[in-house]
Amino acid sequence: MAAAPVWSVDPRTGKQREQVAVEATAQEVDQAVRAARAAAGALADRTVRAAFLRSAAELLDASKDHLVEAADAETALGPVRLTGELARTSYQLRAFADIVDEGAFLGVVIDHPDDSATPPIPDLRRYKVPLGVVAVYSASNFPFAFSVPGGDTASALAAGCPVVVKAHPDHPATSELVASVLRRAAAQHGIPEGVLGLVHGFEAGVELVKHPLVSAAGFTGSVRGGRALFDAAAARPVPIPFHGELGSLNPVVITAEAVAERAEQIGAGLAGSMTLGTGQFCVKPGLVFAPVGADGDRLVKSLTDAVSDTEAGVLLDHRMRDNFVAGVAERAALPDVDAPVTPGAGSEHTVSPGFLTVPAQRLATDGGHDLLLEECFGPVTVVARYEDDAEVTAVLSRLPGNLSATVHLSAGEAAGQGRGAEILAELTPLAGRVLVNGWPTGVAVAPAQHHGGPYPATTSTSTSVGGTAVERWLRPVAYQNTPEALLPPELRDDNPLGLPRRYEGRQEL
Incomplete structure (x- = not known):
């Protein structure tokens, strides 16, 4: 049997471009x-x-x-x-x-x-x-x-x-x-x-x-x-x-005080993050906690306006497009789920961004809404409207591991007033990277960076x-009572390679 050909495909048209291998x-x-x-x-x-x-x-x-x-x-x-x-x-x-x-x-x-x-x-x-x-x-x-x-x-x-x-x-x-x-x-x-x-x-x-x-x-x-x-x-x-x-849901908690302080700014920032790259970033915010009430409504309106102004986009392939369209339709059909901006098919080859809202209480127990706690690859997020902090805590306790977790705080909370430290403590077990007053999309290549998290975010x-x-x-190897002449140069006393090392209990640079 002849080996199957490998084709390069144009996702904008769905047509094969060339056989590559x-x-x-x-x-x-x-x-x-x-x-x-x-x-x-x-x-x-x-x-x-x-x-x-x-x-x-x-x-x-x-x-x-x-x-x-x-x-x-x-x-x-x-x-x-x-x-x-x-x-x-x-x-x-x-x-x-x-x-x-x-x-x-x-x-x-x-x-x-x-x-x-x-x-x-x-x-x-x-x-x-x-x-x-x-x-x-x-x-x-x-x-x-x-x-x-x-x-x-x-x-x-x-x-x-x-x-x-x-x-x-x-x-x-x-x-x-x-x-x-x-x-x-x-x-x-x-x-x-x-x-x-x-x-x-x-x-x-x-x-x-x-x-x-x-x-x-x-x-x-x-x-x-x-x-x-x-x-x-x-x-x-x-x-x-x-x-x-x-996979990762990348939860975001927005406090009532933060929304009161800058609802419109947070809504616009969320729209930019969840639609960046047509929602195809591994750290896309997929679940967002926003309070009920007038200030929370201001955030939802800002998010609605910004997402409505975002054009439809092309996903990486048509299989992903089909999965996205089916996935958001299944989520939108759940009881008490609304779609201020309906996500789904754009044209034959594109998808349109949108978001869903749901009472956070629906997610606090295994009541048929667990699909909303699973990643949906593409330009969509779920906004869980919460009545009190206990609802946020209840939902967070049900989440699997994530690459990132984010909290948006007011200026006072960021200065140590209120529940800022408590929320960080709740988010830390859930993710490998915890952000304050930012958005998770964009992973800097830096020595202190960590891109990983508890399963299923990563398997290690x-x-x-x-x-x-x-x-x-790498794996560690220890040599015991080995003559100097037989040691790798990295482990010799005279340090011929000039390596940083811990020598006799002291760090040498």
Whole structure:
């Protein structure tokens, strides 16, 4: 049987653009993984590794026009958004190059013998080593930043791990183009092109996570798809770490005092956040708590006006469009649910933004409205109107894990008056990032960033954005009573590589 073709599709028309590749067979997945493993040695030198990452960033920037054009044709995300995303991606590669140069991510700790301790401490030296080949599963909604050259790939390469990427079917041509750029960057530093493998097809993705030479996996996508791969990774004869980002509702609590102070501003900000990128951001606010009463009505009116002025948009593919139209219709049909701006189909290929309102009390118990507590991918949010703080607490206690949680406070509450600290304490167990007086869309690439959260937001406690994302692809090793001549240079007393380390209980920079 001939391998199935992989087509690039224009989401603005639903028509096939070109055949890009064919779906990889099990044998081809095996070849890609083995080629990646064979390339691992070329990443051992941190200087070479950092130079490779910087060259990749430079070549991506140099290919900007071509890459953005290809990505826009496959995703309809628009040149402005995609240009910014590509800049973020190249910045991320350079940031990981800096991390590789610095070396703190290796976590070097050296303890000399201490016979006076109980029990006695031998000579111990600890650092972190790469896990091995990493499987990366691309996201649909970020063809650069969470795809072939994205954070999972960049952090894995920074850790010294070769990568095999399972391309997302929504942007296969972009994936091929970007992979060729990264391979050219590798060649500039004598690194085999197998250091970055690329495969297409659903079955190829399943074969990849099961391959015995794959040591870890990173995933960004749906709960259903991510959970299936997570279970497959755990069911292997040798289970592997699976760092998956699956889904998030990203609740927002707006206090009565905040609404009284700036209802119109909050309503407009919410509209901009929930419709950004046609509602296709993983941190889109999907559930918003707003008080009943005149001030809450002002917020709803402001949100209504702003969303009504937002044009219909194209989702990443027609399957997502169909799911969105069906999902919002099912939610809108629930008792006591109103639609001040009805979300749904725009034209044949677009969707129109909107939002739903519901009494918060309906969500406080399992009364048939639990669908409103599930993520709906696209430009829609649910506004839960609450009578008192107890209703907010009751609903929050029923929420699953999230990437983000937000509270909007008044000036007095932000200064420590009222329930601000109490609300933060309620939100902290729910999410990996807690915001005050802002909106969750827009995830800065910074050392202190955390993009993750309790399940199903992610399947682990790690982050996929920021410098500490590299830790996912490393494991610690301790050497005990090992002669100096046999130690890796990272663990020698004279520190020939000049690494930051903890030496004899003191931090040395």
